[in-house]
Amino acid sequence: MNNYGNNVQFQVYSSGRKSDLPVSFEEMEQLAHEQLDESSFYYIAGGAGKERSMKENRLAFDQWKIVPRMLRNVSERDISVKLFGKTYQSPILFAPIGVQTIAHPNGELESAEAAAALKIPYIASTAASFSLEKIADVLDDSPKWFQLYWSNDMDITASMVKRAEKCGYEAIVVTLDTPMMGWREKDIENAYLPFLLGQGIANYLEDPVFCSRLNVSPKEDIESAILLWTRLFGNPALTWDDLAFLRKQTNLPILLKGILHKEDAKLAYESGMDGIIVSNHGGRQVDGTISSLDALEMISKELKGKIPILFDSGIRRGADVYKALALGANSVLIGRPFMYGLALGGKDGVMQVMKNIIADFDLTMALSGQKSISELNASLLIKESNLS
Numbered sequence: 001m002n003n004y005g006n007n008v009q010f011q012v013y014s015s016g017r018k019s020d021l022p023v024s025f026e027e028m029e030q031l032a033h034e035q036l037d038e039s040s041f042y043y044i045a046g047g048a049g050k051e052r053s054m055k056e057n058r059l060a061f062d063q064w065k066i067v068p069r070m071l072r073n074v075s076e077r078d079i080s081v082k083l084f085g086k087t088y089q090s091p092i093l094f095a096p097i098g099v100q101t102i103a104h105p106n107g108e109l110e111s112a113e114a115a116a117a118l119k120i121p122y123i124a125s126t127a128a129s130f131s132l133e134k135i136a137d138v139l140d141d142s143p144k145w146f147q148l149y150w151s152n153d154m155d156i157t158a159s160m161v162k163r164a165e166k167c168g169y170e171a172i173v174v175t176l177d178t179p180m181m182g183w184r185e186k187d188i189e190n191a192y193l194p195f196l197l198g199q200g201i202a203n204y205l206e207d208p209v210f211c212s213r214l215n216v217s218p219k220e221d222i223e224s225a226i227l228l229w230t231r232l233f234g235n236p237a238l239t240w241d242d243l244a245f246l247r248k249q250t251n252l253p254i255l256l257k258g259i260l261h262k263e264d265a266k267l268a269y270e271s272g273m274d275g276i277i278v279s280n281h282g283g284r285q286v287d288g289t290i291s292s293l294d295a296l297e298m299i300s301k302e303l304k305g306k307i308p309i310l311f312d313s314g315i316r317r318g319a320d321v322y323k324a325l326a327l328g329a330n331s332v333l334i335g336r337p338f339m340y341g342l343a344l345g346g347k348d349g350v351m352q353v354m355k356n357i358i359a360d361f362d363l364t365m366a367l368s369g370q371k372s373i374s375e376l377n378a379s380l381l382i383k384e385s386n387l388s
């Protein structure tokens, strides 16, 4: 319990200072639009094609209504979760987001500082603007996972996993939905891909195997390094059989990110994977996919209780976290909201966004009559189409 009793709201109001940043996601996005240059803003905010999947992600949340319960003594609540033997204070993690210097000059170094200050698990991206070693330094002993983009050069893939293990990352998240970039119309119009300008490839430039493939060092010839990166980055030839290769590289838990089909969720489990992340990549890859939340509902019926199911794509507020957990997620990842916090306020902006989502979630639990995450289930929600 905090100084102000059981009402987390009071703690938020009591800072005694008017917040510099809006609390609402929509207002933050609007402000980020005004502040960032057009290309950077749209790289973050945009989705694939007509952005149907991106919009569906939000519509799916709106279709589910919370049905609160009363008189259930919610004075003490436990929102901690256990994942892979470790206990985390809330079911909220940082989504892996690459090339964060497009939002703030210090990019991941700021967001990782925020994560360390709050002890929220941070998933560092292969496409980060800083190397996984530098980010690990900032995170220090705070929980950290590494997100892997699986290069078509298996030695580079193995090298990245070893490097992540060596500097203390505790899980490997393999993103499966981006062996190549989706059709992002705004970025095409803006002729903007930060990687081609040398941003977001630090993990390659500092990789000994990648550098061994170059005739001269990236410092001497960055253009050749970027060109090599474009050839090695993705691996569309991967199949389920290749997971055995990854398993041989590490004893860390492996999670597959980008699962939408229940048969793939089953295959992940049967392939000995430790967890999955149900995600449509924030609607950035395939235009017109199922929403991530609809996929979660189907997948959790198949997999709940077997391996952890994490979720992202569309989480904006505490009520969204509540709904995703009720539909079977063990934890959720926050993406664009923290990027807007980063753009507008660096480390402090990221901290504000994450703290607000956690407080809002705790409050939603209390006001819906739930005191522990283990109590959440689909009977606490009703779908709009079932309301008569």
Ligand SMILES: Cc1cc2nc3c(=O)[nH]c(=O)nc-3n(C[C@H](O)[C@H](O)[C@H](O)COP(=O)(O)O)c2cc1C
Residues within 6 Å of the ligand: 043, 044, 045, 095, 096, 097, 098, 099, 125, 126, 127, 128, 147, 175, 257, 279, 280, 281, 282, 283, 312, 313, 314, 315, 334, 335, 336, 337
């Ligand atoms: C600017 C940006 C960069 C991203 N980079 C990565 C990445 O490097 N690796 C990855 O697995 N996902 C990446 N994602 C996807 C996120 O991890 C997450 O799936 C997505 O942001 C969830 O959607 P939401 O932000 O709308 O909630 C990126 C997303 C954005 C917006």
Ligand SMILES: CCCCCCC(=O)C(=O)O
Residues within 6 Å of the ligand: 098, 127, 178, 180, 181, 195, 233, 281, 284
């Ligand atoms: C060439 C593809 C790089 C994509 C890395 C960043 C990302 O995942 C995104 O959604 O953007």
